[in-house]
Amino acid sequence: MSASDQNPLLDEFTQKEYEFGFTTDIESDRIPPGLTDDTIRLLSAKKEEPQWMLDWRLKAFETWKTMEEPVWAHVDYTPLDYQKICYYAAPKSKPQLDSLDDVDPEMRRTMDKLGISTEEQKRLNNVAVDFVMDSVSVSTSFKKTLAEKGIIFCSMGEAIREHGKLVRKYLGSVVPVKDNFFSALNSAVFTDGSFCYIPPGVRCPMELSTYFRINASGTGQFERTLIVADKGSYVSYLEGCTAPQRDENQLHAAVVEIVAMDESEVKYSTVQNWYPGDANGVGGVYNFVTKRGICETRAKISWTQVETGSAITWKYPSCILKGDHSIGEFYSVAVTSGRQQADTGTKMIHLGKGTHSTIISKGISAGRSQNSYRGLVQMTAGADNARNFSQCDSLLMSDTSGAHTFPYIEISNPSAKVEHEATTSRIGEDQMFYCLQRGMTEEQAIGLIVNGYAKEVLNKLPMEFAVEAQKLLAISLEGSVG
């Protein structure tokens, strides 16, 4: 067999139908498309928000109106009409549930199709799952266990109502409203998301997990996540996404903010599998996300992401290493196939003395996709003896796909050290044949080789998530065989 683009296996990899493409019949309560002050007022009212929140949104909206949509060199798409997007859709019956067993059977079936057995996750993995369908989170488990430790883990909507002081203090403190076009839009219209607070010295006893899912057709999803780790605390947070198949492009413009106070540690892991569009690039999710964390003294933030979905991904989880001896890490696997375009990477901003950052990025491109790594390492004047190590590997699975690496390095402190390594390789014909000769199917062989290539990153995921991520890589490759 040959690993070139003539290879029918790899061609079919490109043409694989989206595994999770199905639509759920849950009645939606939605407000008409369009965006004005009134839309925001209506949205805020529906969510029973306090005045300060509404004011904050309206101000963000004013800011957004003055901004222009960014243009990127390696991402190409039809411009969005922001007046055609529906900014609020909540499942009609909005249940307040203590137990996942009370969840709408239809929604349970959705979860089953996704292979998320919530009970099993609860029992076996000790994971508290905050399942967000469209915009309102409908079930949260393990709240009690968490509450005993003083940990707050709830939907953003609930946090705004119940923990207003905390939210007000930190919301927009890491990603300012005017940071970029999409963060401003998100600030104006975000509907839900998760909030998490870990008190000083507390080690969160379980992985906190949220499954996001865009469900109603034509609904832009504007998630807002805020994680605050107080001094000396620890939390591992998991975010997983799958989206059903749609004909129109859906916008996903989330904002994630992490505050890591002195000597705290936050691990943020993502598995992203939004609908990438069909073989011709029609449909699919536009994923424009702003994720950023700030580290105080000796704090540590690790971003780990496995990106297989979306028509277009634009995303740079970043760390501001403000405190001395703080640590930032970024581990990423990005798979693109078909006509997907991904422009992803990280920014490590070194402000404090002795700050360290590590970047490991593994891109896998197949079909006619474009996969770019774009990373900034900035050593500011105060970053004495700061260190960065970056490794960016690209694996090409076809002649028609592209891999690009754009490392930006800015050094304003002579004692700072930056190391950058990059490699590009082709999936080996010899490797494939070796596996086939041992009795593996083409599917298994590709799955094995790709998972091996991405292992360094997959190893950084929490156990239960790593299995899912491997499955996801395998699924992206599954239909690759006739």
Add this chain to the structure above:
Amino acid sequence: MLKITNLHARIGDTEILRGLNLEIATGEVHAVMGPNGSGKSTLASILAGRDDYEVTQGSIEFNGVDLLGLDATERAVAGIFLAFQYPVEIPGVSNMNFLRTAIGSIREQKGQDPISAKDFLAKVKRCAQLVELDGKLRDRSVNEGFSGGEKKRNEIFQMAMLEPMFAVLDETDSGLDIDALRIVSAGVNAMRDEKRSFLVITHYQRLLDHIVPDRVHVLAAGQIVRSGGKELALELEEKGYDWVKEAV
């Protein structure tokens, strides 16, 4: 077990095999020798189902089945194993995971139950002992950073794990030190039985002192130009290949 008739094969415009005939009975060990570039590895690859080569004429029958009608995976499932002349490295994939996947896949395709973790580990232990494979090598990524000799030993370890009906060993002896040669040969001999056949490709008569073949063939310019008993190997060692080539 195996019957190759008038096999012609080419890659691109170059014809490499030109009317090759070879028959191997069940339970027999045949050796193939021949000058560099004569087509030995090509023959091995074609038997294993590598589709870079185009078979333009001839047939291969394996236990009554038309082998050319099967793809590489199906041939492996049917019991064909190739110990590669140049085993490849697969970074990030542990030897154990690799073998579990392979065995799992073969069993599944045969409609058998998956192997239990316990049986698998017991088998690993047994087979590793057979070729005295270092425990550390077992746990490392497939062939990654292995020395040339270690890679060859790993091939025979895999063969022992997969228990094929028919194994092609492509220059498994080159790169082995004297002790390793003895150990690997003992491993192969331990697997010899009346149901399993081998095709051993080698340049050196020395290997055939350890693995004593039933037949020896000389492959030159894409054909078997001479066949004989194990004494043919000695003759070749003495006289080189020119005399067989001239005889054609």
